[in-house]
Amino acid sequence: MAYSVVSIAGDGIGPEVCNAARSILDASGVVFDWQEAEAGQSAFEAHGDPLPEATLAAVRSADATLKGPTATAKGAGFRSVNVALRQKLNLFANYRPARSLPGVKTRFEDVDLIVIRENTEGLYSGLEHTVVPGVVESLRVITQVASERIARFAFQTARRQDRSKVTCVHKANILKLSDGLFLKTCQEVAAEFSDIEFDDCIVDAAAMKLVSDPHAFDVLVMENLFGDILSDLTSGLVGGLGVTPSANVGEKIAVFEAVHGTAPDIAGKGLANPTALVLSGVLMLRFLGEKEAADDVENAVRGVLAEGKSLTGDLGGKASTGEYTEAVISRLRST
Numbered sequence: 643m644a645y646s647v648v649s650i651a652g653d654g655i656g657p658e659v660c661n662a663a664r665s666i667l668d669a670s671g672v673v674f675d676w677q678e679a680e681a682g683q684s685a686f687e688a689h690g691d692p693l694p695e696a697t698l699a700a701v702r703s704a705d706a707t708l709k710g711p712t713a714t715a716k717g718a719g720f721r722s723v724n725v726a727l728r729q730k731l732n733l734f735a736n737y738r739p740a741r742s743l744p745g746v747k748t749r750f751e752d753v754d755l756i757v758i759r760e761n762t763e764g765l766y767s768g769l770e771h772t773v774v775p776g777v778v779e780s781l782r783v784i785t786q787v788a789s790e791r792i793a794r795f796a797f798q799t800a801r802r803q804d805r806s807k808v809t810c811v812h813k814a815n816i817l818k819l820s821d822g823l824f825l826k827t828c829q830e831v832a833a834e835f836s837d838i839e840f841d842d843c844i845v846d847a848a849a850m851k852l853v854s855d856p857h858a859f860d861v862l863v864m865e866n867l868f869g870d871i872l873s874d875l876t877s878g879l880v881g882g883l884g885v886t887p888s889a890n891v892g893e894k895i896a897v898f899e900a901v902h903g904t905a906p907d908i909a910g911k912g913l914a915n916p917t918a919l920v921l922s923g924v925l926m927l928r929f930l931g932e933k934e935a936a937d938d939v940e941n942a943v944r945g946v947l948a949e950g951k952s953l954t955g956d957l958g959g960k961a962s963t964g965e966y967t968e969a970v971i972s973r974l975r976s977t
């Protein structure tokens with residue numbers, strides 16, 4: 643049986659990493675019926691709409707979606723397609739694991755943690771208005787319903803993966819009401835999961851502790867903007883944005899994409915590292931129940947990285963996106 647999977651190439655390096663990830667996933671033995679859909683700057687230029695209804699409909703009816711990054715201009719321009727996609731499809735959890743990879747030299751070894759980011763509310767919603775010229779307000783809405791849902795997702799993930807601790811990251815000392823509610827809700831959910839340790843950490847201290855002692859953390863749960871910032875940080879702990887995957891998960895729908903953006907500085911040059919999107923594809927294979935293929939692709943990626951002969955520039959190598967992709971495919975075919 644073929645899985646119906648929507649493929650959104652996106653902008654910048656999106657088409658390059660998407661092509662690479664699709665070729666590797668196609669070589670896994672699992673059969674995909676790829677449905678191409680558009681989103682981002684390219685969709686805006688083609689249709690005057692960065693997130694066409696047809697794309698939303700395709701994502702809703704597919705088994706899963708593999709998405710390349712989409713551009714959002716600074717200041718002016720259309721609002722983030724990512725935020726819209728997550729809110730419209732109620733993809734309430736953003737799952738961003740950071741795990742050390744063989745052959746990728748970093749300051750710390752054996753990092754293995756997960757950032758779980760609330761994906762639908764908080765400052766990241768971008769609800770802003772001008773009160774009077776020169777005075778702007780941004781709304782940071784935190785609700786008990788969304789906080790409870792993401793806390794439960796974090797504990798369920800910890801339990802499913804045999805992990806020992808969930809840490810709530812917040813700023814409840816300053817944002818007493820909003821983050822106070824988030825923290826209190828996490829504490830209440832924690833009481834239902836007595837097998838899993840629970841603690842909390844104020845976000846600034848968490849940032850410092852993550853870069854000096856990442857092994858102190860296991861699963862971290864936080865609101866949207868903190869999760870956006872700290873998941874780039876945790877990517878840096880394990881080799882950077884070129885290697886870290888992510889999944890946007892709802893009740894039934896899931897959209898798999900990398901943590902990184904469109905990387906305009908290297909777009910179109912064959913320099914992008916597709917590992918992040920390939921490992922997002924591994925998360926997708928697991929979501930689809932294709933455990934063996936997921937293990938095979940993950941092992942092929944880890945094998946190529948460990949060997950160190952076909953690394954892209956971000957990891958200190960000279961391989962192009964295509965050369966790295968071929969190396970992963972040939973290792974996958976030899977398993």
Ligand SMILES: NC(=O)C1=CN([C@@H]2O[C@H](COP(=O)(O)OP(=O)(O)OC[C@H]3O[C@@H](n4cnc5c(N)ncnc54)[C@H](O)[C@@H]3O)[C@@H](O)[C@H]2O)C=CC1
Pocket residue numbers: 655659710711712713714715724883884885899900901902903904905906907908913914915916918956
């Ligand atoms: N999920 C999404 O669609 C995301 C979209 N964006 C959008 O992307 C655009 C660019 O954002 P930036 O702040 O520049 O962040 P970025 O993540 O695109 O790039 C940051 C740095 O990481 C490098 N990098 C990123 N991915 C890489 C890869 N696969 N291989 C090698 N190097 C890689 C880039 O070359 C750059 O030096 C913005 O419009 C932003 O809104 C940003 C993050 C996520």
Ligand SMILES: O=C(O)CCC(=O)C(=O)O
Pocket residue numbers: 712713714722723724725870901903
């Ligand atoms: O929507 C965007 O342009 C940025 C998204 C982003 O940084 C993220 O989801 O981590």
Ligand SMILES: [Mg+2]
Pocket residue numbers: 870871874901
């Ligand atoms: Mg981000």
